[in-house]
Amino acid sequence: METWEISTLANGLRIVTTPMPSTQAVSVNIFVGVGSRSEPARLNGITHFLEHMVFKGTERRPDAILIAQEIEGAGGTLNAYTNKEFTCYWNIVPYDRFETALDVAADMLLNSKLEQSEIERECPVVQQELKRNHDNPGAWAGRLIGTAVYGEQPSGWDVGGPVELIPTWSRPDFIEHIGEWYKPSNIVLSVAGNVTHQQVVQLATPLFSGMQDGSLPSIVPYDGSVTGQRVVTDSRAIDQCTMYLGLPIFGRDDPDRFAIRIMNDVLGAGMSSRLFREVRERRGLAYSIGSGYGYLADAGVFTISAGVNRDKLRETISVCLEETEKLLTQTVPPEELRKAKDHNIGRFRLSLETAFSLGQRHGELLLTKGAIESVEQVVSQIEAVTADEVTAVAKRVIVREKLHCAVVGPGLDEGEIEAAMA
Numbered sequence: 001m002e003t004w005e006i007s008t009l010a011n012g013l014r015i016v017t018t019p020m021p022s023t024q025a026v027s028v029n030i031f032v033g034v035g036s037r038s039e040p041a042r043l044n045g046i047t048h049f050l051e052h053m054v055f056k057g058t059e060r061r062p063d064a065i066l067i068a069q070e071i072e073g074a075g076g077t078l079n080a081y082t083n084k085e086f087t088c089y090w091n092i093v094p095y096d097r098f099e100t101a102l103d104v105a106a107d108m109l110l111n112s113k114l115e116q117s118e119i120e121r122e123c124p125v126v127q128q129e130l131k132r133n134h135d136n137p138g139a140w141a142g143r144l145i146g147t148a149v150y151g152e153q154p155s156g157w158d159v160g161g162p163v164e165l166i167p168t169w170s171r172p173d174f175i176e177h178i179g180e181w182y183k184p185s186n187i188v189l190s191v192a193g194n195v196t197h198q199q200v201v202q203l204a205t206p207l208f209s210g211m212q213d214g215s216l217p218s219i220v221p222y223d224g225s226v227t228g229q230r231v232v233t234d235s236r237a238i239d240q241c242t243m244y245l246g247l248p249i250f251g252r253d254d255p256d257r258f259a260i261r262i263m264n265d266v267l268g269a270g271m272s273s274r275l276f277r278e279v280r281e282r283r284g285l286a287y288s289i290g291s292g293y294g295y296l297a298d299a300g301v302f303t304i305s306a307g308v309n310r311d312k313l314r315e316t317i318s319v320c321l322e323e324t325e326k327l328l329t330q331t332v333p334p335e336e337l338r339k340a341k342d343h344n345i346g347r348f349r350l351s352l353e354t355a356f357s358l359g360q361r362h363g364e365l366l367l368t369k370g371a372i373e374s375v376e377q378v379v380s381q382i383e384a385v386t387a388d389e390v391t392a393v394a395k396r397v398i399v400r401e402k403l404h405c406a407v408v409g410p411g412l413d414e415g416e417i418e419a420a421m422a
Contacts, residue, residue: 018358019197023355024095026094027355029088030189031187031189033181033216033368036159057113076091084155086368089109106207109182126160145246145301145404188363189208227248241310243407244305251296256389263390266337279319285316313409318420327398328395345382349375
C-alpha cells in the first residue's frame with residue numbers, strides 16, 4: 001500500500017513524501033504550476049525555454065556540466081519537462097545521495113544565473129528541439145490535432161512556441177516570468193523512495209523557506225466556442241500517413257473521468273481493443289492504431305491515431321468513426337466491460353512500481369488537484385463504472401460536428417478527408 005505525508009511550509013510551499021523503505025532509490029520532483037497556457041502571446045514558449053536555462057548554472061555550480069556531474073556522478077539521472085499547465089524538474093539518485101539531490105534541485109530552481117550569453121547560446125538548441133518535433137511526423141500530427149481542437153487560444157498554443165519567437169527574448173523576460181509564477185504556493189516538492197518525511201522536511205525547510213509568496217496572474221479560461229480548422233494537413237514526401245482524429249472533452253476533475261477511462265479502454269487501448277481488432281487484425285489497414293486522451297484543468301482532447309498507407313487513409317478514417325460510433329447505440333456487453341476494467345486497473349497498478357512514478361503521480365496530483373487519491377480510491381471508482389455510464393459519456397463526447405482531423409503524410413487532399421468525416 002502506498003502511503004504519503006504532506007507538509008506545508010510557512011510560505012505556502014507544499015512537500016509530499018512517499019516512503020518506500022525497500023528501494024535503493026530516491027526520486028526528487030519539483031512541480032511548478034506554470035506552462036504554455038500561462039504565457040502571453042509574445043512569450044509563448046518561454047516556460048519551456050526557462051526549463052532549459054535552469055540547468056545552465058548557479059553561483060555555487062557555475063555551469064551545466066557541474067550540475068549534471070553532481071547527479072550523474074552518483075549514478076543518478078536528472079531532467080525536466082514542460083507541458084501546458086506545469087513544469088517539472090526531477091532527478092533520481094541512490095538513496096544515500098538524497099541530500100545532494102535535493103540541494104542540487106533547489107539550487108537550480110532558486111539560483112539559476114540566467115546569463116544573457118547562455119540564453120543566446122541555448123537559443124539555437126531550443127530551436128533545434130522544436131524543429132526535431134516538426135520533423136517527426138507522429139509527434140507533429142499530435143501537435144496539430146491539439147491546435148485544431150483547442151483553436152487559437154492559450155489552451156491550444158504549442159508548449160515550445162513558434163520557432164521564430166525564441167530569439168526575441170532576453171534575460172529580463174525570464175526574470176519577469178519567474179517572478180510572476182515561481183511562487184512557493186505554486187510549487188510542490190514531491191520526494192519518493194527510501195527516505196522519511198521528517199528527513200525531507202528537515203532538509204527542504206532551510207532550502208525553500210526564503211522564497212517570498214504572492215498572488216499569481218490569472219490564466220485565460222478555455223473557451224469551447226473557439227476551435228481551429230476541422231481538417232489540418234501537412235503534405236510531405238514520406239511513405240506513410242500519421243492520422244489523428246480529435247474531439248474536445250471535459251477537464252480533469254469532471255465526474256465522467258472514470259467512465260471515459262473505460263470507454264477509451266474498450267475502444268482503443270491495447271491489442272484487445274475494438275479499434276485494434278477491426279482496423280489492424282480484421283482489415284489490415286494500419287500497423288499502429290489506438291485512442292487516448294489528455295486533460296487540462298477545464299478542458300481536454302480525446303484522440304484516435306493511426307499510421308496508415310496513403311491509399312488506405314480514407315477507409316481508415318471511416319472505419320475508425322464507424323467503430324467509435326457503435327458506442328453511441330450499443331451498450332458494452334458485461335464480459336467486455338469486465339475485461340476493460342481489469343486491463344485499465346492492471347495497467348494503472350503496474351504504472352506505479354517505482355520511486356519515480358510515485359513521486360511524479362503524487363506531486364502532479366497535489367499541484368493540479370490539491371489532493372491525492374489513493375490507488376484503491378481510483379480502483380473502486382473504475383470498478384463502479386456501469387455500461388450505461390460508458391454509453392452516456394460516449395454520447396457526451398462523440399459528436400461528429402465537433403470532430404477534427406490532422407494528417408501528416410504524402411499527397412494529402414483535405415476534401416477527401418472531409419468526405420471521410422462526413
